Amino acid sequence: MPRPLRQHPDRLFPAEPNARAAARELYASVKALPILSPHGHTDPAWFATNEAFADPTDLLLAPDHYLYRMLYSQGVSLERLRVPAHGGVAMGDPREAWRTLAGHMYLFRGTPSALWLTHVFTEVFGLDVALSGETADLYYDTIAQALATDAFRPRALFERFNIEVLATTESPADSLNHHHAIRDSGWKGRVITAYRPDPVIDAEHEAFGASLERFAELTGQDVYDWAGYLEAHRIRRAAFAEAGATSTDHGHPTAATADLSPTDAEALFRDLIAGDVTPEKAELFRAQMLTEMAAMSLDDGLVMQIHPGSFRNHNRLLFEGYGRDKGADIPTRTDYVSALKPLLDRFGNDPRLSVIVFTLDETSYARELAPLAGHYPCLKLGPAWWFHDSPEGMRRFREQTTETAGFYNTVGFNDDTRAFLSIPARHDVARRVDCAFLGKLVAEHRLDIDEAGEVAADLAYNLPKRAYKL
Amino acid sequence: MPRPLRQHPDRLFPAEPNARAAARELYASVKALPILSPHGHTDPAWFATNEAFADPTDLLLAPDHYLYRMLYSQGVSLERLRVPAHGGVAMGDPREAWRTLAGHMYLFRGTPSALWLTHVFTEVFGLDVALSGETADLYYDTIAQALATDAFRPRALFERFNIEVLATTESPADSLNHHHAIRDSGWKGRVITAYRPDPVIDAEHEAFGASLERFAELTGQDVYDWAGYLEAHRIRRAAFAEAGATSTDHGHPTAATADLSPTDAEALFRDLIAGDVTPEKAELFRAQMLTEMAAMSLDDGLVMQIHPGSFRNHNRLLFEGYGRDKGADIPTRTDYVSALKPLLDRFGNDPRLSVIVFTLDETSYARELAPLAGHYPCLKLGPAWWFHDSPEGMRRFREQTTETAGFYNTVGFNDDTRAFLSIPARHDVARRVDCAFLGKLVAEHRLDIDEAGEVAADLAYNLPKRAYKL
Amino acid sequence: MPRPLRQHPDRLFPAEPNARAAARELYASVKALPILSPHGHTDPAWFATNEAFADPTDLLLAPDHYLYRMLYSQGVSLERLRVPAHGGVAMGDPREAWRTLAGHMYLFRGTPSALWLTHVFTEVFGLDVALSGETADLYYDTIAQALATDAFRPRALFERFNIEVLATTESPADSLNHHHAIRDSGWKGRVITAYRPDPVIDAEHEAFGASLERFAELTGQDVYDWAGYLEAHRIRRAAFAEAGATSTDHGHPTAATADLSPTDAEALFRDLIAGDVTPEKAELFRAQMLTEMAAMSLDDGLVMQIHPGSFRNHNRLLFEGYGRDKGADIPTRTDYVSALKPLLDRFGNDPRLSVIVFTLDETSYARELAPLAGHYPCLKLGPAWWFHDSPEGMRRFREQTTETAGFYNTVGFNDDTRAFLSIPARHDVARRVDCAFLGKLVAEHRLDIDEAGEVAADLAYNLPKRAYKL
Structure with a gap:
């Protein structure tokens, strides 16, 4: 006799009745809001071809x-x-x-x-x-x-899931043909891209060489020359923006930024292109490129996302046998205070720039990220991410960031998923956990219910819309 | 129609009724206790002149x-x-x-x-x-x-707030004239000072040179000579003690201590005075001076406070435009285990010495600070500080320190504020959060209510009184 | 009039009635299960001689x-x-x-x-x-x-406490005579040993030289020769297994592992034996030996336990006056991601190997250990340990590891104690805290009560039995 399966309507709410009642009321007001998914990894081909899974x-x-x-x-x-x-x-x-x-x-x-x-x-x-x-x-x-x-084809599910915007993530070496096909199809679903230049920035990436070649083809630039390389970024960023992108995304091992002189930056780039790649040079170049990307964001308005702190492909044998993204990426201790300073020294006080920072190192929430985001006009905090995209992880995020950064230096939820069918599930969990957190504040008389209601709607919808310029 | 504003009498207590009832009972027994404010940054001029704000x-x-x-x-x-x-x-x-x-x-x-x-x-x-x-x-x-x-002049508010002692913080280069004026005025409010020698210890402080000059004037010592410099500290410490000080305060970037030979210490001092200031030498000198200060505390009985771990003036442009203490100090990862060892190796087992350690790095609570304070006779833990002086921050402090260090290696609350009118508010929040924590222990049958009552009074009044020798 | 002393039957359960009811139900189903104590430090002489305390x-x-x-x-x-x-x-x-x-x-x-x-x-x-x-x-x-x-002699208490297996910890230089005496006595209590080779692996250990001498005597090997040294380990491991051991235990300062070539390993060993001991060489040798021990575990089936991250004997004066294990060991920040990689690169994908990792640095729970254990077949997570063997510590362990590693990459409770009479108390606290955690999941509709019941029994009994091959 199989065990019955059901979802309790009060799941993830606090057990205590007053807090639960507040959470329930708050959740009722946000559960039907459209889904904004500004950061994820679904395959745009699904929506371009609309073939059955x-x-x-x-x-x-x-x-x-x-x-x-x-x-x-x-x-x-x-x-x-x-x-x-x-x-x-x-x-x-x-x-x-x-x-x-x-x-x-x-x-x-x-x-x-x-x-x-x-x-x-x-x-x-x-x-x-x-x-x-x-x-x-x-x-x-x-x-x-x-x-x-x-009814279970990609576009039908997209509509059924009440998704207002779904962002995928592409490399500058991607032609964006699926995104163009989606638009050309006349389908009204809004599937946009995001500019993830890691393969053409990270000289240690196994696809660096091949990506640069494709980068050159797609832009017509001499990407092995520093000025041409930067121009190629500008050209692809514009093409991505044209394909709906409102953001860039940077998945570096650390949060290091640098602000080299133009001469030093060019010399470093030349070394890497010449094959003189050391871990230190590769790291410094990634660091410098975050600052270059920030400068370009000030020009073209793309919101910057920095996702550092994952030791990629930790399992050597698995990487050799199966390649990347196979569940063998492990978070590491991540510094932000010194790491972000070069970029912040240059652009940190400019409210026109928007940099959304993520972490896999929860110790940085209260110690580094909330104080930084609670001060610098350009910084916002991305939500609890990856291993921390979970009820306890999201609770810790709110408990450890809110008192210093408030709710309004955060940007709502990202599902960050390849698992298309789980998108509504993930957003539902996030809304429930945020409402549970708010419900507890209400029950402990730390926030009025009417204010909590405004916050709940902001977290579920308004903040991501504004932060990602959707 | 403006939203009504009120404070709920049960604010910050647990929502669960049994825990709330215990918290309420505990809080009722401590809410009217006088305020001890042994560490803060109000302006003594307010109480000296008693001018209206x-x-x-x-x-x-x-x-x-x-x-x-x-x-x-x-x-x-x-x-x-x-x-x-x-x-x-x-x-x-x-x-x-x-x-x-x-x-x-x-x-x-x-x-x-x-x-x-x-x-x-x-x-x-x-x-x-x-x-x-x-x-x-x-x-x-x-x-x-x-x-x-x-009724809203400083002294009237001081009395209305039921403040028994209020400590301000001054540099050795301060004349203490406001403190002298307060005493000479015959007003019975107890406003005391605390000895904060950072500007004459930190060779990287922008006021180091000017502070040393003033230090020399006020003490009549040759402060550019190692023996004279140490003697000047002894003289100012005595003058501070005379103006009511019971403690010193040290706001260093790290918790590093050192125990150099007298010869090496003197040589290091000479280098700094000669303008040979490197970050390493400045750090080593700050480290050495903590141990020198501990030695002096054994002589004059001043309690030592160490407040490390803030990256001061992180925002370069803001610092240049507005100076220090403008909300741009960012906490950093802070080590205590190796950092405090030189001082502890020398004085750690002496119960006559009292060193109160603070942190902005909550990861050190359970891992380093509670084990250290739960062992060394000279060490006590300062309360949740600055960014962590908040309901969640204080809860984490108790949850992460109590099981190893107990309540009796902690020292009650510090408001640490420049915002005079918020002092009663801050102490009230601290008392409520401590009572909420205790109430939860009672409701989970981890502590009897009568023992919890003793702890509540100790945290609100007896522990700070004893720890700061008030 | 002395205060009455009693234990409330609901102690350590959540105060909220629904969560408490679930916790109570779960606890009722596991409280009488036999105690498995696979890691501890009681004295086997007690059970060998059965003399009164x-x-x-x-x-x-x-x-x-x-x-x-x-x-x-x-x-x-x-x-x-x-x-x-x-x-x-x-x-x-x-x-x-x-x-x-x-x-x-x-x-x-x-x-x-x-x-x-x-x-x-x-x-x-x-x-x-x-x-x-x-x-x-x-x-x-x-x-x-x-x-x-x-009724209060060691064996009577062992039986009264319903202990199914109790492991002590011995050095390879120990003759295991008490364990042999226990077996020869015909008493049916199962007291087993565990292989803790630190004194013959850690060249910085004060007993390194003496332990090696004894190691040679007991094995008949030339332990000053690399091959003989390794063979001596194999011989003692076999003798320990014969005396019931199912595990080894390694209490290193860090979690560092290494995978040197045989030539380099031998050269390093020779340096240490020749008295050329630097901190770096001692650390590298400890690191290499973890990998050697893992290789031997693949042969003889002993489960490996790694307990890193304690700064032993932090208080210099106390160590000189009273020796080790006097409450002056202080946890330190501990890295696992890079540290374990050499061992994992070699053996991490082999499900026949079982490595149980502990930590004193709770920041590694969600960031490093749960992701590692939630991926590598050979890794399991030891329970909240030492300073964290406490209600709040165990709660944090579950909250921070479960969402990524699940319950089934953990191994139940270790009491790790020298205090024999506290063993039932410690297991009772652990069972209560686990049931409290599960009860909260049930009350928040995150887990069904029947599934929670299976987990409760697994945590209390089945997982340690399987993980330690009891």
């Missing part, structure tokens, strides 16, 4: 490193989960992979993945029993059947 | 960097807030500045500034509607009118 | 650095507490030492020591008034009287 495993398991990393940590091989080897294609039976997931669902107890999956299973597919070994085939068949219908 | 803006906004930093972070210029430029005087209409504050009050939702201001507005000025653009002039006029009356 | 002070106070460090921090000398000087024997009257403890019990308010002592006093000795100066003699006499009876 292949099967449950390829839609829900194979692209979701939150899921397969957990099973991998318990000794399940990636092959069994249909994660394709580097440069290869997914092997094995998708149904078998799904059964493997189903048999390990207990691993996700207490994790946000469990919350998100439950939302997808109940709200998107109407399932009402829990996923387990026993129900694996029922799930597989139900979901596969749904995916074959028009 | 100028206007609402100059009293409540211009000196409060908690307030103007938040508005500045949202693009409001400091000029509009009547913050004077470096070496200049406040410009512009104070009423206009007040209106600007009023129009941005929503920024403070969920912050301690909102709690403190509400307390000042309701308790001190009897206002009963919220501050907003609409009520800005009502506020301005009501407060200005009150300030013109004798 | 000497007196209350020598049993409860003198070996418990949690207790005497707190009194020491308040100026009570170790002599007064019968802590023996280095190489000496305990001096002074045990009853007087007990009275000193009794008079300072208020220092432990809000600490886990208070919880543990209350459990021991009420459950083990049946006392019903609180310990204070007034009741010190009553306590002393009651406990002394009980200890003289057969």
